[in-house]
Amino acid sequence: MSVPTGITRATLLKDLRLEWRSKDAINSMLFFSLLVVVVFSFSFDPSAEESRQIAGGLIWVAFLFAAVVALNQTWAREIRNQVLDAYRVSPAPANSLFIAKTLGNFIFVSVLEALMTPLFIAFYRLRALGPVWQLLLVAVLGTWALVVNGTFFAAMSLRTRSREIMLPLLLFPISIPAILAMVQSTTAILNGEGARFWIVLLVTYDLVFTTVCLLLFETVLNAE
Amino acid sequence: MKRAFPILGILTALLLSYALYMALIGAPTEQTMGNVQRIFYYHVPSAWTAFILFFVNFGASVFYLIKRQPAADIVALVSAEVGVVFCTVVLVTGPIWARPVWGIWWTWDMRLTSTLVLWLIYVSYLFLRRFSSGGQTPLLAAALAVLGALCVPFVYFSIWFFRTQHPQPVMGGGGSIDPRMLHVLLINWLAFSCFSFLVCWSRYRLERLQRDVDQAHALESLLDPRGRVR
Amino acid sequence: MRGNGYLFAAYAITWIIHIVYLGTIVSRYSRLKREIEELKKSGVRSQT
Numbered sequence: 001m002s003v004p005t006g007i008t009r010a011t012l013l014k015d016l017r018l019e020w021r022s023k024d025a026i027n028s029m030l031f032f033s034l035l036v037v038v039v040f041s042f043s044f045d046p047s048a049e050e051s052r053q054i055a056g057g058l059i060w061v062a063f064l065f066a067a068v069v070a071l072n073q074t075w076a077r078e079i080r081n082q083v084l085d086a087y088r089v090s091p092a093p094a095n096s097l098f099i100a101k102t103l104g105n106f107i108f109v110s111v112l113e114a115l116m117t118p119l120f121i122a123f124y125r126l127r128a129l130g131p132v133w134q135l136l137l138v139a140v141l142g143t144w145a146l147v148v149n150g151t152f153f154a155a156m157s158l159r160t161r162s163r164e165i166m167l168p169l170l171l172f173p174i175s176i177p178a179i180l181a182m183v184q185s186t187t188a189i190l191n192g193e194g195a196r197f198w199i200v201l202l203v204t205y206d207l208v209f210t211t212v213c214l215l216l217f218e219t220v221l222n223a224e
Numbered sequence: 225m226k227r228a229f230p231i232l233g234i235l236t237a238l239l240l241s242y243a244l245y246m247a248l249i250g251a252p253t254e255q256t257m258g259n260v261q262r263i264f265y266y267h268v269p270s271a272w273t274a275f276i277l278f279f280v281n282f283g284a285s286v287f288y289l290i291k292r293q294p295a296a297d298i299v300a301l302v303s304a305e306v307g308v309v310f311c312t313v314v315l316v317t318g319p320i321w322a323r324p325v326w327g328i329w330w331t332w333d334m335r336l337t338s339t340l341v342l343w344l345i346y347v348s349y350l351f352l353r354r355f356s357s358g359g360q361t362p363l364l365a366a367a368l369a370v371l372g373a374l375c376v377p378f379v380y381f382s383i384w385f386f387r388t389q390h391p392q393p394v395m396g397g398g399g400s401i402d403p404r405m406l407h408v409l410l411i412n413w414l415a416f417s418c419f420s421f422l423v424c425w426s427r428y429r430l431e432r433l434q435r436d437v438d439q440a441h442a443l444e445s446l447l448d449p450r451g452r453v454r
Numbered sequence: 455m456r457g458n459g460y461l462f463a464a465y466a467i468t469w470i471i472h473i474v475y476l477g478t479i480v481s482r483y484s485r486l487k488r489e490i491e492e493l494k495k496s497g498v499r500s501q502t
Binding site: 149152156159160161162166169170172173174176177178180181184197198201204205208209212213216219220223 | 385
């Protein structure tokens with residue numbers, strides 16, 4: 001196996017193992033996700049007809065909050081143990097670390113989404129009029145869009161004051177086209193309409209931003 | 225070089241005055257909207273100027289990523305700041321125009337919405353520059369600028385499609401423009417472009433001076449009162 | 455005639471925004487000039 005993929009796999013497995021053993025972050029995140037869904041249900045009356053029409057948007061805003069909270073602790077462990085400095089002097093390519101972190105975040109956020117979705121479906125009595133596999137595709141593409149940029153900006157925020165607020169501050173404006181696409185496609189599929197344009201937009205967005213983040217991550221990691 | 229600045233300043237002031245005269249008096253009055261339409265001559269050139277400045281920011285950031293020249297970093301900072309100023313003008317004059325014409329302050333119209341997202345992206349860029357420390361700022365900012373600039377086509381595409389699905393009143397009207405109005409529009413654009421250049425130049429000189437002073441301070445703290453390294 | 459009020463407001467606020475920004479540049483510039491004077495003075499002292 002080539003070195004970069006080996007490092008990616010090792011880093012990812014390490015993160016997953018550490019997370020599984022301590023279950024700190026995952027437990028608090030799961031509870032946070034539940035809270036978000038409940039608060040939304042009180043704020044946007046689930047029995048009202050209008051709420052069902054904006055459910056697509058509500059779900060993604062909830063996912064966005066959960067993603068930000070998850071992303072903020074992306075590099076927390078690394079900072080505590082000066083791992084990043086070790087990484088900088090090692091000959092390992094920075095990209096491997098980035099992909100590992102992004103995949104880890106993706107898995108993490110997907111778990112949270114998997115928990116929140118049934119709750120939303122139950123509370124808002126959602127029914128998908130369109131094909132469910134399309135909803136899953138949108139979920140995967142949308143989550144990746146948030147997570148790839150989020151992991152990148154989380155690394156950037158490390159070098160700033162007010163680290164926790166910097167991440168959403170940087171992430172939200174650039175994510176707006178993707179968020180629009182996620183929400184519109186989800187709403188369209190739930191209502192049985194076509195979402196082709198939005199899905200294509202998401203695929204393009206994911207490709208472009210994944211590539212650019214990979215190209216620029218080394219620069220950000222080594223910025224001195 | 226130093227003498228060019230006051231001369232250009234006076235020329236720009238004259239051009240701006242002429243452009244203002246043309247906008248208020250020289251240009252023909254629009255049929256449906258009346259005098260309020262004249263806001264157009266300030267709203268649109270400000271938008272174009274902002275876009276050009278953001279493009280300069282993109283170019284300077286890419287240049288910095290490749291060559292690591294401090295001057296490029298200063299150009300990136302300056303163009304983003306002045307771009308945000310002009311973008312703010314667009315976002316403020318837009319609603320002032322919309323209110324008497326459509327009775328509402330904001331319509332999520334395609335152009336105004338895209339401009340708002342652009343403003344948000346570059347304001348976040350300025351926040352990153354302010355909140356990051358010292359040596360890393362130029363590189364981090366340049367990376368963010370590249371991501372932001374790449375986002376722009378997505379912003380326009382997504383909002384365009386969104387608007388075709390959920391149509392709203394279009395500000396500034398579509399369709400063809402009276403050649404006399406186009407003439408006044410271009411004059412105002414030229415005037416504001418010259419103005420933005422001078423503002424950028426001033427800001428550039430300020431930033432250059434600021435960095436020199438910061439360096440002098442840093443040097444002072446390194447050396448003891450007798451000029452020897454501490 | 456109400457339209458003219460909006461027209462005036464739009465033009466006025468455009469220039470207010472620009473003048474405020476230029477004002478920040480000018481005030482930072484004069485503050486820097488003062489700092490440079492102080493640096494020069496302390497610089498002279500360290501050379502004696």
